[in-house]
Amino acid sequence: MKFTEYLLPTLKEIPQDAECLSHRLMLRSGMIRKLASGTYSYLPMGLKVLQKVELVVREEMNRAGALEVLLPAIHPADLWRETGRWDILGADMVHFKDRHGRWNVLGPTHEEIITDLIRREINSYRQLPLTLYQIQTKFRDEMRPRSGVIRSREFIMKDAYSFHADAESLNRTYEGMKAAYCRIFERLGLDYSIVEADPGAMGGSGSQEFVVFSPAGEDWMVQCGSGGPVVSVEMASRSLKNIQPPEAGPVQVKRIPTPGASSIEAVSAFLKTEPSRMIKAIVYVKDAVRFSESKPNPSDLFVVLVRGDHEVSEYKIRRLYPGAAMATPEVIDGCGSAFGFTGPIGLPGIECLIDEDILEGNEFYTGANERDTHLGGVTPSALMAELAGRHKVGDYRHAVPGDRMRTSDGEVDLEFRTAIELGHIFKLNLRYSEPMKAHVLDESGKERPILMGCYGIGINRLVASAIEQASTDKGIVWPSRAMAPFDIHLVSTSMAQEDVRAESERLHKALVNHGLEVLWDDRDVTAGIKFNDADLIGIPIRIIVGPKALKAGEMEIKVYPEAEVKRVRVEAVAGEIIRLCSAEAPIGSAETKTR
RNA sequence: CGGGGCGUGGCUCAGUUUGGUCUAGAGCGCUUCCUUGGGGUGGAAGAGAUCGGUGGUUCGAAUCCACUCGCCCCGACCA
Numbered sequence: 001m002k003f004t005e006y007l008l009p010t011l012k013e014i015p016q017d018a019e020c021l022s023h024r025l026m027l028r029s030g031m032i033r034k035l036a037s038g039t040y041s042y043l044p045m046g047l048k049v050l051q052k053v054e055l056v057v058r059e060e061m062n063r064a065g066a067l068e069v070l071l072p073a074i075h076p077a078d079l080w081r082e083t084g085r086w087d088i089l090g091a092d093m094v095h096f097k098d099r100h101g102r103w104n105v106l107g108p109t110h111e112e113i114i115t116d117l118i119r120r121e122i123n124s125y126r127q128l129p130l131t132l133y134q135i136q137t138k139f140r141d142e143m144r145p146r147s148g149v150i151r152s153r154e155f156i157m158k159d160a161y162s163f164h165a166d167a168e169s170l171n172r173t174y175e176g177m178k179a180a181y182c183r184i185f186e187r188l189g190l191d192y193s194i195v196e197a198d199p200g201a202m203g204g205s206g207s208q209e210f211v212v213f214s215p216a217g218e219d220w221m222v223q224c225g226s227g228g229p230v231v232s233v234e235m236a237s238r239s240l241k242n243i244q245p246p247e248a249g250p251v252q253v254k255r256i257p258t259p260g261a262s263s264i265e266a267v268s269a270f271l272k273t274e275p276s277r278m279i280k281a282i283v284y285v286k287d288a289v290r291f292s293e294s295k296p297n298p299s300d301l302f303v304v305l306v307r308g309d310h311e312v313s314e315y316k317i318r319r320l321y322p323g324a325a326m327a328t329p330e331v332i333d334g335c336g337s338a339f340g341f342t343g344p345i346g347l348p349g350i351e352c353l354i355d356e357d358i359l360e361g362n363e364f365y366t367g368a369n370e371r372d373t374h375l376g377g378v379t380p381s382a383l384m385a386e387l388a389g390r391h392k393v394g395d396y397r398h399a400v401p402g403d404r405m406r407t408s409d410g411e412v413d414l415e416f417r418t419a420i421e422l423g424h425i426f427k428l429n430l431r432y433s434e435p436m437k438a439h440v441l442d443e444s445g446k447e448r449p450i451l452m453g454c455y456g457i458g459i460n461r462l463v464a465s466a467i468e469q470a471s472t473d474k475g476i477v478w479p480s481r482a483m484a485p486f487d488i489h490l491v492s493t494s495m496a497q498e499d500v501r502a503e504s505e506r507l508h509k510a511l512v513n514h515g516l517e518v519l520w521d522d523r524d525v526t527a528g529i530k531f532n533d534a535d536l537i538g539i540p541i542r543i544i545v546g547p548k549a550l551k552a553g554e555m556e557i558k559v560y561p562e563a564e565v566k567r568v569r570v571e572a573v574a575g576e577i578i579r580l581c582s583a584e585a586p587i588g589s590a591e592t593k594t595r
Numbered sequence: 596c597g598g599g600g601c602g603u604g605g606c607u608c609a610g611u612u613u614g615g616u617c618u619a620g621a622g623c624g625c626u627u628c629c630u631u632g633g634g635g636u637g638g639a640a641g642a643g644a645u646c647g648g649u650g651g652u653u654c655g656a657a658u659c660c661a662c663u664c665g666c667c668c669c670g671a672c673c674a
Contacts, residue, residue, distance in 0.1 A: 013607050494632050528634035
């Protein structure tokens with residue numbers, strides 16, 4: 001491809017609106033342009049990179065036995081109502097009323113759509129297992145798009161869905177998909193981590209995220225020592241200090257009117273104190289499925305106490321009560337408390353999980369279980385007196401910096417890093433098949449819901465993260481040749497010199513005829529401009545054709561990131577480059593690329 | 596949605612505090628010519644802006660006021 005015939009508008013100056021590195025570089029290298037907040041046009045070179053990633057993804061999906069389909073982007077809202085997600089996702093979905101007055105959704109994901117397809121087409125366990133995938137644009141009306149292409153309102157996703165008659169089959173495919181994901185990320189050269197994710201209240205039995213660490217990341221992850229396993233802040237457990245609960249002491253609390261102030265921030269501001277001096281009390285239902293809201297019994301509930309500046313980890317409390325779910329305001333009001341003003345004092349019969357940090361405190365403020373009222377002077381010993389016997393002390397909160405964890409190497413600090421989520425694999429089990437009645441007949445002729453898994457990769461985000469990984473403000477450093485937009489960057493330093501032009505043209509033709517993708521900078525501009533643009537675009541193999549070397553009958557080859565200049569006889573350059581390019585496994589072979 | 600910031604040729608910005616000398620400037624980019632040709636070469640001549648929009652105040656508005664639209668950042672929210 002001749003530069004002069006291509007659309008590659010590189011920018012010398014840093015665009016004002018772009019703050020994160022990948023965003024700046026994608027803009028500057030002419031890969032993308034912004035249309036509006038969270039929507040981007042891909043210019044030819046940007047598209048090329050997306051397609052290179054898609055190629056690897058397709059190959060690995062196909063290899064893993066998944067079949068490619070293409071589902072519609074426009075969905076009737078009724079399908080989303082079947083699973084309750086019309087309400088759950090709500091305003092996050094791009095939706096519109098069509099001319100017949102029916103609500104439609106621009107797909108933010110496709111579980112409902114694929115499940116609908118499967119329930120129509122699949123009737124027998126003998127048609128299972130089956131894995132389908134697609135690469136398609138998703139739409140999400142994000143509250144705040146950010147970081148360029150990392151969180152946008154429209155993005156390309158590879159989403160796969162698997163269907164099974166039994167858990168063993170689901171597990172097998174899940175592991176197969178996980179392996180395929182590893183191959184994809186390895187071939188693309190990403191320095192990624194697999195993070196155990198919270199399977200959540202959906203009854204899921206497993207979920208893992210593929211992340212890359214980056215300052216542009218939005219999710220905090222915790223690593224237990226260097227090289228240790230990575231988990232989310234919600235799941236990271238800390239080693240407890242084994243603080244002995246104090247003796248029960250007098251309950252000398254004072255009631256404080258706090259009109260209208262119910263959130264931690266509002267109350268701490270009103271009382272001129274710190275959130276860390278407050279106790280946050282969250283009421284949970286032990287088993288949301290079997291709970292009857294009309295007759296709430298104190299023994300069906302429990303309350304979790306964490307410091308005001310901490311977050312309750314639902315993951316950790318679900319280890320005690322797997323069916324736990326946050327109580328509704330009605331239940332809270334009905335059990336002798338007041339929504340927004342819950343506290344541990346005066347909730348007879350309700351079990352209490354106390355995060356250990358509370359015992360370290362002296363006096364706390366907390367809700368009085370009465371509207372517009374809080375309590376002051378709540379001490380750990382008062383809690384012991386009040387809760388006598390119906391409490392448990394432990395680790396019930398999200399991890400925070402400063403937490404430590406015991407490992408085989410002794411106690412280590414938890415390391416906090418931000419990460420970008422590129423992929424997520426999930427055992428959905430019956431979450432969609434049950435409400436949507438996607439059933440098959442088993443061997444005994446009995447109707448059973450299909451077990452499902454789902455597996456997503458954000459393509460655009462993956463490209464941005466790859467650029468984030470090793471690039472500098474000078475230019476993009478592609479993590480692998482598989483992702484670089486071209487194989488070769490041919491730089492002719494002086495198009496005014498007839499020999500340079502002629503030799504460049506000959507070489508360009510030879511390489512293209514060998515099936516290589518070559519960007520030939522044939523612009524009539526100075527060498528400095530070309531070198532700077534080459535650094536910006538970052539195509540790893542560069543050939544420099546200039547008058548000096550040419551006089552000696554040579555050209556220069558640089559391979560980045562090693563980038564030692566190698567002088568090669570003009571006649572030998574094409575052969576050398578072809579050898580270089582085929583030294584790697586060509587895309588499509590069974591070989592995994594090594595970085 | 597709350598908080599903060601911004602909006603002036605294609606890009607980066609100056610000018611706004613204190614209205615008039617701004618029917619608006621600079622650098623980069625763009626067009627033409629010469630020059631140069633290994634890290635954004637030097638020079639000459641040009642094109643290009645209803646100062647985000649609407650309304651108001653005023654003899655006079657890029658500048659003051661109101662409303663509005665858009666963009667960025669932080670937060671809240673959320674798979």
